[in-house]
Amino acid sequence: MRIGHGYDVHKLVENRDLIIGGVKIPHTMGLLGHSDADVLLHAISDALLGACALGDIGKHFPDTDPKYKGADSLMLLKEVVKLLDQNGYYIENIDSTIIAQAPKMKDYILTMRENIAKACNIDVDRVSVKATTEEHLGFTGRKEGISAHSVCLINEKN
Ligand SMILES: Nc1ccn([C@@H]2O[C@H](COP(=O)(O)O)[C@@H](O)[C@H]2O)c(=O)n1
Numbered sequence: 001m002r003i004g005h006g007y008d009v010h011k012l013v014e015n016r017d018l019i020i021g022g023v024k025i026p027h028t029m030g031l032l033g034h035s036d037a038d039v040l041l042h043a044i045s046d047a048l049l050g051a052c053a054l055g056d057i058g059k060h061f062p063d064t065d066p067k068y069k070g071a072d073s074l075m076l077l078k079e080v081v082k083l084l085d086q087n088g089y090y091i092e093n094i095d096s097t098i099i100a101q102a103p104k105m106k107d108y109i110l111t112m113r114e115n116i117a118k119a120c121n122i123d124v125d126r127v128s129v130k131a132t133t134e135e136h137l138g139f140t141g142r143k144e145g146i147s148a149h150s151v152c153l154i155n156e157k158n
């Protein structure tokens, strides 16, 4: 059994969609990035890659590659899951936390978990997504950006 950790941050800007956990969330601002900037899926992808010491998403999907401009991060996560499978691992569970002063995530959490579970080929009860504000402190508290943490456990097949 191996453990992995991932962390990501994206800046909140105007005229961008806010996509978190594969869900388009109605909001006045969205996250800036080369891809769709899905901060939660990036943290989860990094946790999974970290668990098998395969580097990070920047290594596998460089932000200098036009191929990934506007990329759907659910597709990137599916690629990461394929890599895990090719390296002889399966996912036991994923836990994660979104840090956002606004908007409220609670109405979207179940759909995020379902999207992640589907991309990872695991049951939804093996995927946890939580959210917290940062009590108006720091860059997340000032609504300048949104961050996410994720941990996962993976296991060897056989
Ligand atoms: N963006 C967020 C932040 C929080 N929540 C939910 O509200 C609860 C209370 O948040 P605090 O930061 O005040 O502890 C939290 O436990 C979440 O259930 C949310 O949905 N979206």
Ligand SMILES: C[C@@]1(CO)OP(=O)(O)OP(=O)(O)OC[C@H]1O
Residues within 6 Å of the ligand: 008, 032, 033, 034, 035, 036, 037, 038, 042, 057, 058, 059, 061, 062, 063, 064, 068, 069, 071
């Ligand atoms: C996901 C990638 C893929 O283009 O782009 P961004 O959306 O900028 O995301 P980031 O978390 O900064 O890093 C990984 C990138 O390579």
